[in-house]
Amino acid sequence: MKKIHKYITIFFLKTFFISLAFFVLLFVLSDFFSNLSDIVGNGVSIKYIISYYVYYTPFIIYFSLPFIFALSSLVSLGYLSSKNEIIVMRSSGLSIFKIAKPVLFFSIIVAVLMFASKELIVNYGLEKASFVKHYYFKNKQFKLGWTKVGNMFIKVNGLNVTNNMAYNVTAYRVDKDFNRVEAIITAKRVKFKPKEIIFIDGCSFNMPNFSQGRCFKDFKIKTNKSFYSLFSSSKFKEPSIKSLVFSYKHSLDKDYYLSLIIHRFVYPFSCIILTLISFVFVLKTNPRRGGFVKNVFSSSLVFLVYIGSLELISSMGRYSMVDPNISIVIFILFWLSVSVYNLLKLGV
Known part of the structure; x- marks a missing residue:
């Protein structure tokens, strides 16, 4: 059993890190070309270009992790299933959960790390990155600027x-x-x-x-704001969970801050939910049924629908269009029930 888990872990980690590196590179290149006119127009040095993407990369990783992790899980396990290796393991009496135990364990670890990194690394990086972009890319001379404190x-x-x-x-x-x-x-x-x-x-x-x-x-x-957050403009910046709880207690706009607090917990948890959904597509992939590429494409659409729906519900909750608590609970229960039902139907 240890050899099987070691084999799956190595295969999965290779797929995961290659996928993550590719996605980050693609995102950085896309963002670089969108900022190219500002970079050339203001004569921004390579030092600040590099520092901007060093600070911005943690957010890219955080934002993409649930999707990349679930897709890597499907690709690695699905490939083994398409080669009959998963079927052989299951025929020996092992369930998909026992076979994919390392992947499920990693999804829990990643979810915890996502929550911690959002508080300690991602928000700080966004402040610095948005400042570099605002000060060096957009307004290098900074002849006039405004900020707000209280x-x-x-x-x-x-x-x-x-x-x-x-x-x-x-x-x-x-x-x-x-x-x-x-x-x-x-x-x-x-x-x-x-x-x-x-x-x-x-x-x-x-x-x-x-x-x-x-x-x-x-x-x-x-003030509880840093120098970089005061003189930068970024729609992605978010306060710490401590600040959100404080604002929730002392603000009349309860739904707005409650939605942000819930999203801060639910988004990392999505890594686990999407991993469970990926197991459904793994069980659907085998040499007899085929369709490995089709399943990868279909699962990608499902993952994107999940993330898009989560962001939509969170945004609607911020503006009191839906109840943040009830909407998120129903959303999570729906996806959990769908994944568990399909796993049971396919025979875990």
Whole structure:
């Protein structure tokens, strides 16, 4: 049994890493050509191009892992099945779960690693990557920029990326309902540190008549945003799970944050569900039935439908179009029941 598992593990891992490398390379090349005009137009050096893709690659891997893992499972086990090797193993009394035990075990490990990496690596990489793209690819000179911290909108006329400094800054503090400007703060320099922003050599004026002007040497405000996240624009950026839970507890828009929290758990779990679905196509593949290529193509469509449906339900939940809890539970139960039913029907 150990020899069988070792044989399957080696064959599966080869397929998995080749598939993952191919997908990442394809994605990087596609993204590179889409940014080529900005890169050439701004004369971006090779150093920043490489750093951008180094920071962006963890997200590519995270996003593609459920699909790539399930497809690799099908290709590796399905190929063995098409050569009668899986049938021989099953005829000796082994179930598909015993045969594919290493693959199922790896899917659980990958799901846990996906969740952990999203918190520790992927989000950080996205912040850095989106900053490089925004600052060096799109707006290299950075003559003017805006960012938002709490109820304060900050206008920046220059950045020093090396020292995390901004120059000639004007900040507009609005009321809690964002209806009017309460105060205007000007500063020659602003230093961005972890968990705080320091305005240096500036003055504060209360609105609407610029009354009670007060100048200061330094003025501090708290923030949980990093320097890179403040001066970058990326629709993919997401806060940590801790920040999401905090926002859920203190926000009126419960559905939005609840959907993000659920998605953070469910998407890595998809690796296990899609692996179970891949076993269905493995059992359908054998020399008598044939159709190995057909099954690979069909399973790819099923995997894409699953991921697309999950993203659609999550997006609808964020905007209160569906109940996030009920929709995700029904979705997961549906795919689990489909995979288990088909496995039982085919004889696990």
